[in-house]
Amino acid sequence: MSTHVVTPHTTAPGGPPTVTRLTAAGLDAEADxxxxxxxxxxxxxxSLGFLAGLDAAQAAQWWRSLSAEVAAGRLVVWVAHVEGRLAGTVGLAPVAKDNGRHRAEVVKLMVAPAARGRGVARRLLDMAEEFAAGAGITLLTLDTETGSPAERLYRAAGWTPTGTVPDYAADPAGKLMPSTFFHKTLTPA
Structure with a gap:
């Protein structure tokens, strides 16, 4: 097993995505x-927190900047590969506050355009939920642009919409858009 990854879930070629939890070193290795x-x-x-014009080098540097968070357990990152190529990622940010240790936020779920429609997003979301339940987390939260394909995914995956906030975040073009907040209650493993 590679020294930079943990918890691989392998599948047959052409099958469902292979999902791997990254260590800090793994995140650095996958940053590009x-x-x-x-x-x-x-x-x-x-809408992922960045504006249009973000180039791959800037984005890779942003990923590298998260290594300390991953090493400290303040962020868990998974990647999905399909036929050996990076197909998607998701993060889970456990709350560090004493009164919030029962919850975590799902962050940066994204799937490569060529890998969409192959179950990648759902598999990544399932992995984050399974990990959270295993860690004793009982409440997950997230937000996404209202009306986006991601919103439809979360509804289909059994997430409960909590509410919508107008003008919450700018889309890549800089236009303020509403965001829908979701939560999901988990049963600890």
Missing amino acids: ALGELLAATVAGGA
Whole structure:
């Protein structure tokens, strides 16, 4: 097993995505590919906290800046590969506050355009939920642009919409858009 990854879930070639939890070293090793994925996803219009014009090198540097968070357990990152190529990623940010240790936020779920429709997003989301339940986390939260394909995914995956906030975040073009907040209650494993 590679020294930079943990918890691989392998599948047959051409089958469902292979999902791997990254260590800090694994995140550094995948940073360039993750940067390309993030830049392409933002260029495609996804609201992920970045504006249009983000290039792959800037995005890779952003990923590298998260290594300490991953090493400290303040962020858990998974990547999905399909036929050996990076197909998607998701993060889970456990709350560090004493009164919030029962919850975590799902962050930066994205899938490469060529890998969409192959179950990648759902598999990544399932992995984050399974990990959280295993860690004793009983409440997950997230937000996404209202009306986006991601919103439809979360509804289909059994997440409960909590509410919508107008003008919450700018899309890549800089236009303020509403965001829908979701939560999901988990049963600890």
